[in-house]
Amino acid sequence: MKKIALILFPAITILLMIWGYYQAIYVAPDDALQGYIFRIIYYHVPSASVAFLFFAISLIGSIGYLTYRRSSPARAQVADAWALAGAEVGVVFCTVVLTTGPIWGRRAWGIWWTWDARLTTTLVLWLIYVSYLLLRRFAAGPQMQTLAAVLGIFGALDVPIVYMSNRWWRTQHPAPVFGGDQDSGMKDPTMVHALLWNMLAWFCWGLLVLFLRYRVERKHQQYAEIEAEEALTSAN
Amino acid sequence: MDERNILDHQFVAAAYTITWVIQLAYLAWLGVKWRSEKRNAERKSRNLR
Numbered sequence: 195m196k197k198i199a200l201i202l203f204p205a206i207t208i209l210l211m212i213w214g215y216y217q218a219i220y221v222a223p224d225d226a227l228q229g230y231i232f233r234i235i236y237y238h239v240p241s242a243s244v245a246f247l248f249f250a251i252s253l254i255g256s257i258g259y260l261t262y263r264r265s266s267p268a269r270a271q272v273a274d275a276w277a278l279a280g281a282e283v284g285v286v287f288c289t290v291v292l293t294t295g296p297i298w299g300r301r302a303w304g305i306w307w308t309w310d311a312r313l314t315t316t317l318v319l320w321l322i323y324v325s326y327l328l329l330r331r332f333a334a335g336p337q338m339q340t341l342a343a344v345l346g347i348f349g350a351l352d353v354p355i356v357y358m359s360n361r362w363w364r365t366q367h368p369a370p371v372f373g374g375d376q377d378s379g380m381k382d383p384t385m386v387h388a389l390l391w392n393m394l395a396w397f398c399w400g401l402l403v404l405f406l407r408y409r410v411e412r413k414h415q416q417y418a419e420i421e422a423e424e425a426l427t428s429a430n
Numbered sequence: 431m432d433e434r435n436i437l438d439h440q441f442v443a444a445a446y447t448i449t450w451v452i453q454l455a456y457l458a459w460l461g462v463k464w465r466s467e468k469r470n471a472e473r474k475s476r477n478l479r
Contacts, residue, residue, distance in 0.1 A: 215446075230438035234445045241449070286456045293452070294445040301441045399453070406460050413467040420474040 207402055210395035214388075222388035234298040236388055238291060240396035242316075245287035247397075248404060249323065249353050252280030256346035259339060271415050274339050277346050278330060279407035281323050283400060288320045303366060311359040312367035319356055322349035 218236035225232030255277025262270040295313070296306040307313065326345045330338065360367050380386050 230435060231441055233442050237446060237449045286452060290449050290452050293448050297441055297445045301438060403457060403460070406464070410460060410464045410467055413464070413471055417467060417471045417474060420471065424474065
């Protein structure tokens with residue numbers, strides 16, 4: 195059963211990616227104002243949504259690690275692996291957002307970057323999680339995981355600020371696609387369908403990569419455990 | 431196709447390509463890391479036995 199799922203899920207994800215691409219390029223119409231360039235939305239918005247979701251997974255993992263680190267070290271390690279996987283894959287998706295956004299901005303606004311609230315808070319979010327990954331990469335010792343968990347929790351606090359930024363402040367960035375006021379969002383159902391298909395496709399892709407990253411981290415923990423055991427044996 | 435349309439197509443193609451380059455590069459890095467972790471764990475467990 196597990197083996198079938200391991201083959202079936204990637205296959206469904208690839209089919210969804212192809213279908214999403216077809217919807218974005220060949221089915222959805224050009225935007226009335228922006229024209230063809232608007233199609234960047236079908237990769238930009240799903241990437242942002244998946245990044246937010248994975249930073250939330252990192253938050254839950256970080257809280258889990260801090261909760262269980264004394265009472266149940268085995269559970270704490272599992273939570274820590276999810277926290278790391280969520281943060282790292284979230285950074286990958288956030289990088290996509292921060293590269294596709296300026297490409298779109300260059301054509302739509304005539305500039306690559308502007309320091310408006312949405313763009314700046316997103317960049318700060320990316321920097322926080324990059325520092326989280328650097329901390330995990332270069333710090334050593336038993337305190338590293340605790341410090342990383344605390345940073346992961348503080349980093350996640352920026353997610354609602356990014357999400358609400360174009361509601362709270364006047365920004366050059368467009369109004370929200372979903373959950374905005376009456377004038378914002380997509381009016382054409384074909385565009386909405388194309389966006390939803392791409393969201394589903396990128397969500398499945400993200401889950402696949404997240405699961406892989408989690409497995410790699412669990413392997414790493416297993417290796418570190420064996421190494422610690424070996425050090426103890428040689429010391430005795 | 432006018433010049434504006436051509437430029438729009440190029441920018442959309444660039445955005446989609448960069449997205450895939452980032453995602454596939456990360457997946458490849460993950461694959462390399464997975465192999466090295468697996469090899470390390472196997473070597474260590476063999477040594478312990």
